[in-house]
Amino acid sequence: MDTGKKPARKPSDAASPASAARRKFINSVAAAAGGGCLLALGAGLYAKSASALPAQALRPPGALPESDFLAACVRCGLCVRDCPYDTLHLADLGDPVVTGTPYFTAREVPCEMCEDIPCVKACPTGALDRSLTDINKAQMGLAALVDHESCLNFLGLRCDVCYRVCPVIDKAITLETQHNPRSDRHAMLLPTVHSDACTGCGKCEKSCVLPVAAIKVFPRQLAQGALPAHYRKGWEEKARHGGSLIGDQVELPVRGFEGPTAGRAATETVVAPTGPAPAPAAPATPPPPAKAAGGINSHWKP
Amino acid sequence: MATTTISSAKPADAACAPARSLWQRQRWLILRRTSQLLILLAFLAGPWFGVWLVKGNLSSSLTLGVLPLTDPLLVLQTLVTGHLPYSSALIGAAIVLGFYLLVGGRIFCSWVCPVNVVTDAAAWSRRRLGIKTGRVPDAATRYWLLGGLLVAAAVTGSLAWEWVNPVSLLHRGLIFGMGGGLFVIAGIFLYDLLVASRGWCGHLCPMGAFYGLLGRKALVRVSASKRAACDDCMDCFAVCPEPQVIRPALKQVGQESPLILASDCTTCGRCIDVCDKQVFKMTHRFDQRSE
Numbered sequence: 357m358d359t360g361k362k363p364a365r366k367p368s369d370a371a372s373p374a375s376a377a378r379r380k381f382i383n384s385v386a387a388a389a390g391g392g393c394l395l396a397l398g399a400g401l402y403a404k405s406a407s408a409l410p411a412q413a414l415r416p417p418g419a420l421p422e423s424d425f426l427a428a429c430v431r432c433g434l435c436v437r438d439c440p441y442d443t444l445h446l447a448d449l450g451d452p453v454v455t456g457t458p459y460f461t462a463r464e465v466p467c468e469m470c471e472d473i474p475c476v477k478a479c480p481t482g483a484l485d486r487s488l489t490d491i492n493k494a495q496m497g498l499a500a501l502v503d504h505e506s507c508l509n510f511l512g513l514r515c516d517v518c519y520r521v522c523p524v525i526d527k528a529i530t531l532e533t534q535h536n537p538r539s540d541r542h543a544m545l546l547p548t549v550h551s552d553a554c555t556g557c558g559k560c561e562k563s564c565v566l567p568v569a570a571i572k573v574f575p576r577q578l579a580q581g582a583l584p585a586h587y588r589k590g591w592e593e594k595a596r597h598g599g600s601l602i603g604d605q606v607e608l609p610v611r612g613f614e615g616p617t618a619g620r621a622a623t624e625t626v627v628a629p630t631g632p633a634p635a636p637a638a639p640a641t642p643p644p645p646a647k648a649a650g651g652i653n654s655h656w657k658p
Numbered sequence: 659m660a661t662t663t664i665s666s667a668k669p670a671d672a673a674c675a676p677a678r679s680l681w682q683r684q685r686w687l688i689l690r691r692t693s694q695l696l697i698l699l700a701f702l703a704g705p706w707f708g709v710w711l712v713k714g715n716l717s718s719s720l721t722l723g724v725l726p727l728t729d730p731l732l733v734l735q736t737l738v739t740g741h742l743p744y745s746s747a748l749i750g751a752a753i754v755l756g757f758y759l760l761v762g763g764r765i766f767c768s769w770v771c772p773v774n775v776v777t778d779a780a781a782w783s784r785r786r787l788g789i790k791t792g793r794v795p796d797a798a799t800r801y802w803l804l805g806g807l808l809v810a811a812a813v814t815g816s817l818a819w820e821w822v823n824p825v826s827l828l829h830r831g832l833i834f835g836m837g838g839g840l841f842v843i844a845g846i847f848l849y850d851l852l853v854a855s856r857g858w859c860g861h862l863c864p865m866g867a868f869y870g871l872l873g874r875k876a877l878v879r880v881s882a883s884k885r886a887a888c889d890d891c892m893d894c895f896a897v898c899p900e901p902q903v904i905r906p907a908l909k910q911v912g913q914e915s916p917l918i919l920a921s922d923c924t925t926c927g928r929c930i931d932v933c934d935k936q937v938f939k940m941t942h943r944f945d946q947r948s949e
């Protein structure tokens with residue numbers, strides 16, 4: 357330690373044996389202090405750098421917000437022991453999750469949302485908050501249908517598995533009907549997650565039928581966006597106050613959209629039969645010549 | 659540094675006279691290993707045989723569904739971060755705190771801690787192989803580290819030391835499964851073997867430092883009651899994990915009492931085992947007799 361050696365180099369001190377002893381003492385104290393503090397600092401820095409929860413690791417129900425959780429959890433594994441489904445694990449050194457803390461991976465073993473929440477009851481420190489008494493209020497994570505290209509329902513099929521397994525079905529996840537633009541005559545029933553009800557139990561991700569799940573559950577802070585705090589949704593305010601807060605608005609006329617193409621997208625105007633048909637439009641729509649304005653009739657019968 | 663000179667003494671175990679039986683020569687070691695093993699088995703009976711005696715690990719546990727036990731140093735760190743744990747953790751910490759205050763602080767190290775087996779093995783190998791290399795850190799480093807980890811907890815707002823604490827890492831690993839933690843344990847073994855004699859437990863471990871502070875007035879003590887019989891064979895100095903604690907009692911340096919009063923003494927009883935003259939005995943703090 358440099359700091360320890362500096363006082364020792366003073367020539368006036370170097371002579372007497374007492375000062376030699378003192379120098380040795382100062383050196384050893386400096387070395388001990390330096391070594392001890394360096395080790396602690398290292399641990400602290402490592403703790404800071406490694407404290408982010410990776411995307412695939414979910415905390416047990418009732419877990420405090422991550423930074424508070426890391427202050428409270430003593431890594432005893434009592435929650436792990438009392439989980440009847442062996443959902444939870446303690447992270448090992450080198451795992452992406454903070455050493456020794458409990459987590460689960462939805463795709464491996466999801467949380468079964470026990471009504472009596474034994475994991476929370478087992479926690480001696482309050483890292484899992486006992487004010488959570490209704491498991492449906494748990495916020496372990498948030499599901500997100502991330503892969504619209506592989507999800508079978510997005511392809512227009514009826515898989516629905518994630519929807520059907522959800523313990524909070526029709527609240528946490530719903531099927532939203534949408535027009536299927538590919539076939540142009542079917543509906544797509546899109547699994548849609550609602551953040552106010554999804555507990556993040558992971559059952560949807562676990563049971564997604566694809567080799568790699570299209571719906572995944574993430575820690576909330578990863579999966580959820582947030583509106584600016586000052587934003588108000590006009591329609592909600594209006595409903596809440598029984599009328600617009602700023603009074604009636606002047607209706608201004610809409611200009612510039614007159615004529616037969618008013619209100620239509622640019623692509624539709626290309627095939628509109630009323631206009632002079634441009635050359636490239638013809639090969640794009642070859643067999644059915646009987647294309648009536650306002651609809652497509654392929655003569656298909658169920 | 660005392661420890662470096664001591665390690666040049668002859669291997670202690672080899673010097674035993676046939677007069678004393680194997681049990682007499684290894685009694686406290688056997689008792690200690692049995693204690694360490696039984697405590698581990700109590701935790702493992704659940705996952706291995708489905709008999710749930712103790713759940714959890716040394717950080718916090720529940721025995722037979724009623725008795726909570728929590729590491730007081732962990733609770734202290736939690737409090738420093740600003741989190742107040744539930745009463746079960748606080749009661750558990752109070753029980754553990756009371757026990758070690760009363761019975762003996764570093765009894766934790768020699769009778770409970772799993773790392774002790776590793777560092778004892780390293781020290782034994784070091785003696786056997788006659789390794790004298792290395793550089794020993796100052797024994798006060800552990801107290802700085804203890805202070806440092808409390809500061810780290812306050813500054814980071816998390817139990818920073820638990821990221822790397824080899825004691826909880828090993829115990830948790832033995833019970834819940836281990837991977838990367840093995841490297842840390844292997845590192846400690848190699849450090850004690852090649853770099854610093856008794857380096858980890860005797861100089862660095864902040865848990866040992868904490869329990870040492872707890873045990874300053876503890877009841878169970880080793881006494882060099884027959885110190886007059888000592889023939890200066892140095893066997894006790896060679897095996898003792900904290901050799902500096904023996905001299906005041908054995909040689910009456912700075913104290914009259916034959917009791918080993920230094921809180922660094924782990925009450926392991928190894929000095930009792932190895933002494934052919936049977937100088938040492940296990941006794942209590944008020945036993946001042948010396949023959």
Ligand code: SF4
Pocket residue numbers: 416417438439440441442443444466467468469470473474475476491
């Ligand atoms: S709610 Fe039940 S299944 Fe989910 S983690 Fe807790 S104990 Fe395990």
Ligand code: SF4
Pocket residue numbers: 428429430431432433434435436457458478479480481482483484718
């Ligand atoms: S029971 Fe609580 S303190 Fe123990 S590991 Fe689980 S969350 Fe952490």
Ligand code: SF4
Pocket residue numbers: 498499521522523524525528529549553554555556557558559560561573
């Ligand atoms: S994670 Fe999936 S299954 Fe669980 S509540 Fe949310 S949407 Fe439902």
Ligand code: SF4
Pocket residue numbers: 766767768771772773774777825858859860863864865866867
């Ligand atoms: S000093 Fe630390 S590692 Fe060594 S026995 Fe004590 S607690 Fe365990």
Ligand code: SF4
Pocket residue numbers: 880897898899900901903904918922923924925926927928929930
């Ligand atoms: S003095 Fe004896 S009991 Fe104390 S640590 Fe040393 S060998 Fe163990």
